[in-house]
Amino acid sequence: MEKIICACGHENPFGTKLCEKCGRPLTEEVKNQKVLDMRYDGIAIRSKTRNKSIVDKIWNFFSSVKVGVSLIFINLVAASIGTIFPQEFYVNVATEAEREIYYEETYGSLGKLYYTLGLSDVYSSWWFQILVGLLGISIIIASLDRGIPLHRSLKNQRVKRHESFMKRQRVVAEGPVTAGDSAKTLDLVEEQMKKLKYNVRREGNAILAERGRFARYGPYINHVGLIVFLLGVMLRLLPGFYVDESMWVREGDIRTIPGMDGYFIENEKFILELHDNEKTEAQIQQGVNAVAKNYQTNVKLYKQPDDALPGQTDNLELVKEYSIRVNHPLKHEGYSLYQMDFRLNELKGMNFALTKKETGEELGDVSIDLTNPQKEYVIDDQTKVELLGYYPDFSGFKNGEPQTATSNPNNPAFIFKMTTPEKPDGEVSFVAIKETVEPNGDNVYKMSFKGIETRNMSGLTVHKDRTIPILIVGGIIFMLGVAIGSYWNHRRIWVEQLQDGTIRLAAHTNKNWFSIKKDLTAITEVAHLPQFIDQVEKENNEDGQKEKEGDSTL
Template structure:
């Protein structure tokens, strides 16, 4: 597309509305306007100029303010849907049973919510696409308008054509008795006193203040882009970790998210306030308030080159007591004390007995965290553990099911082998219940006692995106402040040798501040009184409307 050559001889890019040099209107639309549109000083905006290629159409789509606002609304609405029910990351259950958890706890709505993928909303691909489209919209809209605005303000001329001056909102025209240099000197002095930057070109003057305020919205955009980048970086491995592990007393576990690090729970300590009134007996779980609960741990690290999961040659890093609001910090990670469980089942003891005589053939102790497959009692007597369900929840097609990996309701399928029953007898044993699926057994596994221990829940967190989110938020607020509390004021003044003065002024907002400065400089330099063309236009439209009403009334009479 060809450039547009103005009457002054300056060649302007295609799509320019006001000549970059003299300010003459270049389009028929601008020539008909009594007050010119000064949002971008008449420069060419790509989205309003080109619309032929596929790149132009994509650019124009994302640069649209309507599209940007729509994406913001869609993002806010979809993000709010993720708060209706807890997200999967906060559900303390194995991944395999999380869908059943939503249905069990929240009914049909929970099942529907999970099936729609809302239970893992913020990590879903479609939500990230929406956030990405919003970021692209902000970037393209900023480039589309910010760059032309910056160029137009940087290259603006002091001298402007009268057609440009007379199409500003604030205009003044008249005669002065003083010499042109004296008038310009007074105006320059007064405007500098009011903190304006003043430039002169012969008999013309341009006073400008607060240009930076025009870039407040674009500073907002930079802050938003950084904030969105921080949000999306949480999906990149190494930037954000929020995991939880349950560590039982005496247990050493790998720390999720911290490769090569292990934690040993040496002891769990619970201190309580006794709020029981005097004379009343303290009951379990009643009137008991935790004063402090902490986990005494030892942090280990694998040596370099060790196989993942190998705990044979761990190197001790430190001992620490993790308490509420006193996390262990290591290599950018923070380990928080988040919860605990008292008297969790550790081991169940069973005695193999003859059902008729009651004779005991020996006892076995089954570690509920890591049970063995077979227990040898000697003399040809052994117990095989065929199936172990830590949290027995019933049968599905004859197979026992577990609701979780925690030993809340352990159940066992034993095969008991003795010299009298070399083929073995099968028995399914759960708490207070024994099932003999293959018929009557001669022997049984009789409950003989339990061992318990405390467990603690440790949350591992690492967030490298916080500085990015913080900086983005600060930049956004700076942009809001700049766009809200400052404005861009400009005054053009041209004095002819015969004393004729043409003056124009523009402000992007808060016209009262501009008029206040104009009143001061007009009085000081003896300039002609200015007029607000928007007020004049409004009066003309009101008079025309009243005239039409009177004319209709005369016709009626």
């Protein structure tokens, strides 16, 4: 693209509105402005000047303020959808099937739809991360599009400015010195400017006084903070940066720790202590109010040898023994294991006796481990019990077949085949709690219930977050940008003394015009400068006066 050559001879990049050297307006649009728009100091912005290649079109799309605001709105809507119902992190269930049942039973058909659409885990979903990434791209491109040219323009400011630039500023003054020696005027101005903590540059008979330039970088510091924050959010998808998993461990069990490769945990014992000792654990399960004084899980943390296969529990190395309590997690290598929930008196085993119905004679006992049942229980050479079917959480029959709701032994049911000397071909019986079905008619033998074994379960949360420092740094940078952009302002004052002794003054600030007018008043009084005027206020007052005159004639 052709460069724009100013009358002063300076070559400006295509799209520049004000000459970088002297400040002359370079376009008809700017020439018709009574007060210059100094938002970007008339610099050439890529998104406003290039629109030919596909790269230019993509750049212009993401640099658009409308697109940025739209992406922020879409991200806010998507994030708010995740608050309609609790996210999966807050649902203390062990398996995916249980989560689906939980949402449907708790929130009805809307809950089921919410889970089916994947909205129960919004913040880890691929589409939400894409939205966050698009917002980050928009912020980066918008910052580069405007920030770099603005920095170059502010860094290369010239002291002397053309008359057309000076007269088109909002606050201007022109006229002779009102008193004193005009030869000392610029010296007095420079001295007073320095007292007001301005950075003063002087070239011959011209002065540029500047203060608070860093305030112009406040929005871009905001952007840097947001980019760092969004980077922290997106890093949570990478392995090793963020772990937030739940697990259930029964007393006596050793389980792999999800998200913590190579580590196992053993639940030695769960302990519940109540303030009201009169209430029993059974009453707690029935909903009787009781206040827990302490609940903890005594655990052992193991590490798998480096040469072991995944899931192999042989030769585990004991790393640590610890009592996990509420707000007192087990910590190791950046991981934290929290006590989050518990279940009391879960069924561990059921004991039966193979009994002759007519006489009540018992041929032998059968003890079934509900978490790892055997296929066959041999009593003697001619007597055995086969387990043809096991349904840990029996929920009824469907098309004549027994069903299980979950894999947890909440309501066990069994299909037994009983082989005895009297019935060598075996008898089949379906046995559930308070229910027995004999599909082949009356059996000679039955499985008599004798008792249960129970144990407690601990609900643990495995947490690791290496992105927290990144999020904190991003938040601090963002708030720093907010403070800089809110409480400081960029003030510039140009003063030039013409050959006939006339003083020409112009001033600009990005906000807080009262402050710069206060500084100008102080300079005017010391150096006896001509009285300055605010062209915007003057025009508004004139328009208001015309309206009043028009109303009076009516």
